[in-house]
Amino acid sequence: MAVRAELLKNIWSVEPYVPGEQPQEKVVKLNTNENPYPPAPGVQEALASLDPADFRLYPDPASGVLVKALAENYKVSEDQIFVGVGSDDVLALCFLTFFNSGKPILFPDITYSFYKVWADLYRIPYECPELDKDFRIVKEDYYRQNGGIIFPNPNAPTAIYEELDFIEDVLEHNRDSIVIVDEAYVDFAGRSAMELVGKYDNLIVTQTFSKARSMAGMRIGYAVSDPDLIRCLNDVKYSFNSYTMSRAALVCGAAAVKDRDYLEETVRKIKETRERTKKELAELGFEFTDSKANFLFARHPEHDAGQLFEELKKANIYVRHWKDEKISQYLRITIGTDEEMDELFDFLRKRLS
Numbered sequence: 001m002a003v004r005a006e007l008l009k010n011i012w013s014v015e016p017y018v019p020g021e022q023p024q025e026k027v028v029k030l031n032t033n034e035n036p037y038p039p040a041p042g043v044q045e046a047l048a049s050l051d052p053a054d055f056r057l058y059p060d061p062a063s064g065v066l067v068k069a070l071a072e073n074y075k076v077s078e079d080q081i082f083v084g085v086g087s088d089d090v091l092a093l094c095f096l097t098f099f100n101s102g103k104p105i106l107f108p109d110i111t112y113s114f115y116k117v118w119a120d121l122y123r124i125p126y127e128c129p130e131l132d133k134d135f136r137i138v139k140e141d142y143y144r145q146n147g148g149i150i151f152p153n154p155n156a157p158t159a160i161y162e163e164l165d166f167i168e169d170v171l172e173h174n175r176d177s178i179v180i181v182d183e184a185y186v187d188f189a190g191r192s193a194m195e196l197v198g199k200y201d202n203l204i205v206t207q208t209f210s211k212a213r214s215m216a217g218m219r220i221g222y223a224v225s226d227p228d229l230i231r232c233l234n235d236v237k238y239s240f241n242s243y244t245m246s247r248a249a250l251v252c253g254a255a256a257v258k259d260r261d262y263l264e265e266t267v268r269k270i271k272e273t274r275e276r277t278k279k280e281l282a283e284l285g286f287e288f289t290d291s292k293a294n295f296l297f298a299r300h301p302e303h304d305a306g307q308l309f310e311e312l313k314k315a316n317i318y319v320r321h322w323k324d325e326k327i328s329q330y331l332r333i334t335i336g337t338d339e340e341m342d343e344l345f346d347f348l349r350k351r352l353s
């Protein structure tokens with residue numbers, strides 16, 4: 001039954017974010033930038049240590065074990081860390097908490113498409129400066145009045161990483177705005193802006209366990225920032241849902257953070273496969289940005305991306321494709337295992353020859 005016009009007036013209607021498909025059958029899954037390798041071995045032990053009898057009790061609302069593990073890992077104090085149900089949760093709370101000036105917030109026209117959805121959801125005005133012709137963020141576009149700034153580094157889906165002097169320039173020009181750097185992919189790229197947190201009290205850096213730490217299914221993300229801003233985030237969180245992190249997420253997350261060698265090893269393997277994928281795709285005639293993430297953003301000058309996307313899907317190889325005009329000739333291809341990438345190369349070699 002259609003909602004009556006009288007009721008409709010009071011219903012908040014938004015255009016939702018469209019997540020990548022999660023097919024339930026087995027496919028070569030290169031569409032949502034998950035990690036092809038399992039999480040650190042300590043995660044299995046942490047899971048085994050859980051006693052279901054404890055599930056009757058609420059978890060620690062302050063997420064102490066996880067916050068402590070992250071603080072030790074990044075050598076910051078515990079009051080500089082906020083954790084949430086994936087960085088999507090952390091980012092959504094940041095929008096709600098910090099973007100209230102009434103002035104438009106700024107984020108690139110081509111970027112993580114959730115930003116626009118949250119802005120619409122919370123009725124935050126926004127402007128989207130265009131990337132340049134090479135898909136780079138133009139930092140000067142962010143040197144103007146605004147109600148806050150957010151961009152990923154590396155950016156998604158372009159995979160391009162900007163060095164810290166770029167971030168610092170944006171911060172220097174925006175001392176009175178909150179600047180959020182979404183570092184979902186930074187482990188594959190270079191230095192994290194976290195080292196600037198002590199210097200700029202308006203900087204928030206967010207990261208996730210979903211990509212480099214192989215735990216998308218556990219839903220853990222975090223922000224590192226000035227203690228005053230972290231306190232504001234916690235106040236909003238406690239006004240919304242105080243027990244966000246499950247007991248399982250807390251202990252598994254803490255175990256994953258402690259195994260730095262495993263993280264490094266996994267990241268190294270993925271970067272190797274990424275560089276190999278660049279070579280293979282270049283030989284097949286693809287063009288792509290200089291990816292510093294765990295995915296490539298690639299186009300073929302002679303083949304329609306939408307069509308390739310559909311054909312790949314029929315062959316059970318899932319990649320991501322958007323219909324937005326500016327990027328409709330690109331495919332975003334997650335870096336999987338070498339075997340998974342070989343299946344992709346085999347298909348493309350046959351299809352394009």
Ligand SMILES: *Cc1c(COP(=O)(O)O)cnc(C)c1O
Nearest residue numbers: 086087088112152184208210221
């Ligand atoms: C994957 C991703 C996120 C969100 O990840 P979570 O799984 O919610 O932690 C945030 N930003 C960007 C740019 C991403 O690609």
